[in-house]
Structure formats: C-alpha cells, structure tokens
Amino acid sequence: MLDYSEVCTTFSWEAVRASLQGLPNNSGLNIAHEAIERHANGPLRDRVAIRWLGKKDTSLELTYGELQAGSNRFANLLKQLGVNKGERVFWLAGRIPILYSVFFGILKTGAVFCPLFSAFGPEPIAQRLERGNAKILVTTERQYRKKIEPLLSRLPELESILLVDREEKLNEWVLSLPQLMADSSSEFTIPPTDPEDKAILHFTSGTTGMPKGAVHVHNAVLTHWITGRYVLDLHPEDVFWCTADPGWVTGTSYGIITPLLHGVTSIVDEAEFEIQRWYQILEQHKVTVWYTAPTAIRMLMRASADVREKYDLSALRLIHSVGEPLNPEAIFWGQRVLGLPIHDNWWQTETGGIMVANYAALEIRPGSMGKPLPGIEAAIANRLPDGTLQLEGDEVEGELVLRRGWPSMFRAYLHEQERYNTCFVGDWYLTGDLARRDTDGYFWFIGRADDIIKTAGHMVGPFEVESSLMEHAAVAEAGVIGKPEPTIGELVKAFVVLKPGFSASDELKQELIGFGRIRLGSAVAPKEIEFTDNLPKTRSGKIMRRLLKARELGLPIGDTSTLEGSAS
Amino acid sequence: MTEQELQAIIFASLKKVAPESIPEDLDPDENFREELDIDSYTFLQMLVHIGEQTGVEVPEIDYGRVSTLSGMQGYLTARLSSPDSGKL
DSSP, rough: OOOOHHHHHHHOOOHHHHOOOOSGGBBHHHHHIIIHHHTTTTTTSSEEEEEEEEEEEOOOEEEEEHHHHHHHHHHHHHHHHHHOOEEEEEEESSTHHHHHHHHHHHHHHHHEEEEEETTHHHHHHHHHHHHEEEEEEEEEHHEEEEIIIGGGOOOEEEEEEEETTTOOSSSEEEHHHHHHHHOOOOOOOOOOOOOOOOEEEEEEEOOSSSEEEEEEEGHHHHHHHHHHHSSSSSTTTOOEEEEEEEEEEHHIIIIIIIHHHHTEEEEOOOSOOHHHHHHHHHTTTOOEEEEOOHHHHHHHHOOHHHHTSSSSOOOOOOEESSSOOOOHHHHHHOOOOOSOOOOEEEOOOOSSOOOOOTTSSSSTTTTTEEETTTTTEEEEEOOOTTOOEEEEEETEEEEEESOOOOOSOOOOOOOOHHHHHHHTTTEEEEEEEEEEOOOTTTEEEEEEESSSEETTEEOOOHHHHHHTTTTTTTEEEEEEEEETTTTTTTEEEEEEEETTOOOOHHHHHHHHHHOOOOOHTTSOOOSEEEEEOOBBTTTOOOHHHHHHHHHTOOOOOOOOTTBBBBOO | OOOOHHHHHHHHHHHHOOOOOGGGGGGGTTTTTTTTTHHHHHHHHHHHHHHHOOOOOOOOOOGGGGGGGHHHHHHHHHHHHSTTOOOO
C-alpha cells in the first residue's frame, strides 16, 4: 500500500474476495484452501511454508506440498474418529511442527479449531474444554498426565485425546497421533464450505463471568489476507516471523494463517524469549518482516546496546507490534538500535484481525494505535442514558467502536447470545477499550472500560482468578486487579480477605501464590497477594475493583456513591 | 560461599517465585523455567532475589546460561570466584 487515503476510497470487500481463489466449482470459501491448497497445487508447492526452529537447535522445514499432505492426513483421521462439521477440536501444546497439519486438517473438514495456551493450569483448561464442548483434544503426554487426566470426570463430551509425542496408544481413547497420521490417507477433498461456517474458537477473558468463546468463520480469511497486504506488507519473497503463541489469537491469525495466504516463508520458534536467540534468528534466517509484542521489545531494550551490535539485521525491513500500546520510547529505541521504527497496531480476539494500525506507508505517530484498516469504520462513542450511542468528534475520549459487518468479526460467544448482544448497539461493535481520535484521524488508546487485566499482552479476567482463590480454605473473599508494571504492562495482583481463624503471614501469602499457580497456571495466577480486612463493594455486593486499583495507585477514589456503607 | 549454601539460595529463590515447586526433585539439567512455566517476569524476580543474596547480577545476555539448576549453580560459582565478583 503506497497511498492510504487512496486505498481507503477505492476499497471494497468484494474486490478482496475476488483476489482469493475460493473452493473449486464455486463450492465456497475455506481458509485451508486459500492458505495451503492454492499454493500446493501451483508453482509454490515446494516452497518452504514453515521453517521450524526447535528448542535444542534442531530445525525442520515444511513445504506447502508437505503441509497439504499432512493436513489431509489429519482431516481423514478426524473423519474416522467421527468428528462432524462444527464440532470442536482443541489444541493444548506449544509451537511444534504437527500444529500446522492439525490446524488446517481441522479447517478442511469443517470442524472448529480451539487453541489453549500451554501455561494454563487445569482450571482454565477445564473451563474452556467444558464450555467449548471439546470432542477431541490434541496435546502432549506431559500436559495430559499433569493437567488433563485428573479432569476427565468433568469432561464427558471429550471422546478422544491424541498425544503428539507417543508412538503407541495409552488406551482405547488416549491415542498416538503419529501412529494415526501414518495410517491415514494423504488425499482429501475439502467439502463445500460456506464462508459463514465456523472455523476457529478463541476463548477470551470476561470481566464479570467466566471466559467467553469468540466464534470466527471462514470468511475471516478476507481480513487476514488484506491485513497481510496493507499492514504487514507481505510479499512473496519475504521471510516473516510472528513471535506469538497459537494459544492466543495473534498466534493463529498471524502466526499460522496470514503468512501462508501470502505464500511466504514463516519462521516458528519453539523456544521462549531469549535475547541472543532472537537476534540470532533475525540474522540467520534473514527475517524481513517481524511481528512481535511490547513485552519482548521492552526486554530487548533492557539489554546493553552492544548485544545488538553483534548481529547483522540488514535483511529486516519492517517491524510490527501488538498486544498493548507501545510506548514512544520503544518506538524511538527501535529506530536507534534496530535501525527501524516499530509499527504498533491494535485489535482484539473479537475482531479476528488487525483493525487499527501504523502503516509502512504512513508517518508513525509514536504512542498512537494508528489509523483504521481500509474497509473498517472506527469511531469514538459514548453511551447515552437511554442506551443509545453518541458518536463523538475529534479529541473527545470515549469507547472505541467499529461498524459491524467486517469479515473477521466474531459471530457469537458460544452458547451466550445475550452476552454477544450486549457488545453491540445498533450498527456498532463496542470494543471495551477507551480511546480518542486526533484531528488527523490517528487513534490513541487510553485504557480499558472494564476491569480486564492485560498482562504480557494477554487478557486475564479478574473473576476467574477470584473464583479460584476462593476455593482455598483460608480465603473468604478476593478482589483482583492489574497493577501497572513497566515490562509486562500489568501484573495480576490479588487482595485477599482471610476467613476467621486464619492470620496473615508471609507463609500464607506464598501458599496462595503457589495455589494460584497450580490451579490457574502461570499465565493467569496472581503474582502478588496483599491481605486486607475488607474489599470495597457496591451495595449490591459487587467488588469495586476500580477502587482497589485506585487505592493501589494512590489515586483519588472518585465517585463512591454506590459504595456499600457510604451515606445514601 | 560453599556449594551447598549457593544451592540453598537458588532453591529458596525458586520457591519464592514458584512456591508450589520442589526444587530438590527437579532434574538439575532440565530447563526449570519450562518445567515450572516460569515466565520472563517471574524469572527476573527470581534473579533479583538471587542478586540480593549473592551480590551477583545476571545480565540479560546470560539468561540462556542459567535456565537449568546446574547451569545456574555453575554460572554463579564462576562469577563469585572471579576477581571482580558481583560486578558486571
């Protein structure tokens, strides 16, 4: 994209659809066809689609042709296991090569892929498997033994578990994936797929209830395709590296689908962040376009500048970041140390793809989210007492809203129509993020409109954490907030009221931190515990987390007229 | 500082950030961060604790060398026995 304004005026989703191939004989639109089949049946067949880098310095390359065969095998074995269209197949493992065959195999059959983050503990896993009616789970033996086996009685709908790292089955329904793959045919024809057929289910945290399953459909591929072009600026010769884990939406939309749609080579690193390893990957694999997150950038910034100087990053031409607002210092650091500015963009699980971005073709406004994607109408709005929306002009704070109907918009919260409906007012989707728009049309993030915590780029619902802590014998009540922290944005902090007979101590604090880590896993568990005698509550008994946060930050506590115990 | 004292500090620091862990039961050559799902922030907290006890600051560039218990022990021993012990 060379001229943002011009593209915005001439843009049409119909034209985007026309640039995709569609299934043969006009039988619909399937993400797997656009990402894999289209290339595997053409000149890119032998091109490396995925270059996987293992933790122990091993590596593996998968071509588009190999991904076609692998995903066909997985599709066939799902059919043998009796998985029907729309049924959910869950993934609980890290970034390993079989993921790509599993992902596209599921989409080929018309079943739905649902990823879980490997650092979730048994409780978040059980919640999501139950709510998502998991029929099949693909996982590792270690995850199975540590977290799944103890949960089995809660999961009556789960029919088979496929272990990626076992050569033989454990029993009649805990099976060996490599064995099943070997016995499965590599020929498969994608059945007719309606663009509105469900494809992916992503759980995201709620502020008041348990996690919500955002449903995405095959038509989302239009957004994936166009953001790959306009935002990521992918060209066929690019080497692209998205550092996100498939447990989160960035890891599927941009870690799996988008680079393959554009026929590029996608780097996948199995290991966690490590400074020299990351610089080495950028250098050695000549990464040209890099999509990462503020937490990682801030960790790179912490290292002394001479570390970066050891590496040749001359292949790199574009850097993007997502997850939480990137502070201007980080953008300037990119320019100074990496030789390139960092382009921040904004979107969320519900939007399915990037919605607001700083583009290569536009001046970066450091600290801003950027401008809406062509084809996306974004606005700032405030709710009026009668429930309608008032759209605001420039420089007014309000909620960021998007005009409904873009292809990757979530189509439902699974089994929760009411909760879905409350996200919309008229034609507008309410994002829950507060922002403002400047006079040049750039959007600026202000904060969340609700209590959801954003830690290391991931959303954590306070309710889920509070519920889990309250299962500890010593805990009477808990209130959970995001405490600002410079590297990870916010850390999960719990205020705990103890039951009579228990007294506050460092030992108990440690015990609760350990309890949280066991139940919830490290990605969700509180990192800080503070004992308190009472929690501020509304008269209806709801914990006022806003007040807890103000107290934590030493801010004025604002309007407390609805507070329990306040004068009426 | 003896080897045992150093090990006790490492174990205590790990217990501080991951109280549910049993450091004695971990394979000293396994990546304990992976085994216990210790994220970057938590790992940093652990290193801060170790720094307070030993005076050794581990720079980011050396994180790859201290991701196993044996690696950590060896790294700290070497740093403590070098003439500019504790300094970067």
